[in-house]
Amino acid sequence: MNTTKISSLVAISVFGIASAASANIITNGDFEAGTGIDADGWSELSGPVGFVGRSDSMPFSGTYAAYMSFDHINNSAAGAAYFMEQNQPVGSITAGESYDLSFQAKVDSTSFVGMDTFVQILWLDQDGSDGGGVRGELLTSLIGLGINESYQEFSLDGLVAAAGADSFLLRFQISAGAVPDIANGLYVDDISLSQVPAPASAALFGLGGLLVNRRRR
Secondary structure, rough: HHHHHHHHHHHHHHHHHHHHHHOHHHHHOOOOOEEEEOOOOOOOOOOOOOOEEEEEEOOOOEEEEEEEEEEOOOOOOEEEEEEEEEEEOOOOOOOOEEEEEEEEEEEEEHHHHHHHHEEEEEEEEOOOOOEEEEEEEEEEEEOOOOOOOOOOEEEEEEEEEOOOOOOOOOEEEEEEEEOOOEEEEEEEEEEEEOOOOOHHHHHHHHHHHHHHHHHOO
């Protein structure tokens, strides 16, 4: 086998490894699958004066996005949380490995009086092999990240799955206090959670490139 064939095989093999490592773990992250307002793979919790579900009013791409909202202008000012979440099964992640989370999001209004909006990951031990329950948590305010009335991509990179975790719960949430005359909504679309390629894979990718370049020279 000549150097050109070896280089090509290395590049193809490494590309396959990198692609597998970066596959999206989230189910139905674009919210296209479902029936009516119910998105497949997601659970919804709605408070007394709001909406939670998939919506076709303002998706970032495709036909649907997730939408969570509350209305204290036309309804009573009842404090509550409105969220959509996805609980992945045992084996969906590996403890100690790093993951990148990205998504598109926007709000109806940047008037944030009496409310906040979050993205949250709970690293879980669902098979009970390390004591069970929540092994770690990430809670990030989207207001703190600069969310506004236009879609933008948010990226939380290098999230390390907690020791003892075998799975996770991902939640997007908008919360309102018992404050009158406020209303807002959160859109989320195109969610991806992928494992960061292992250093060995990155090194192999570099080796493949060197072999190709060497052959060209």
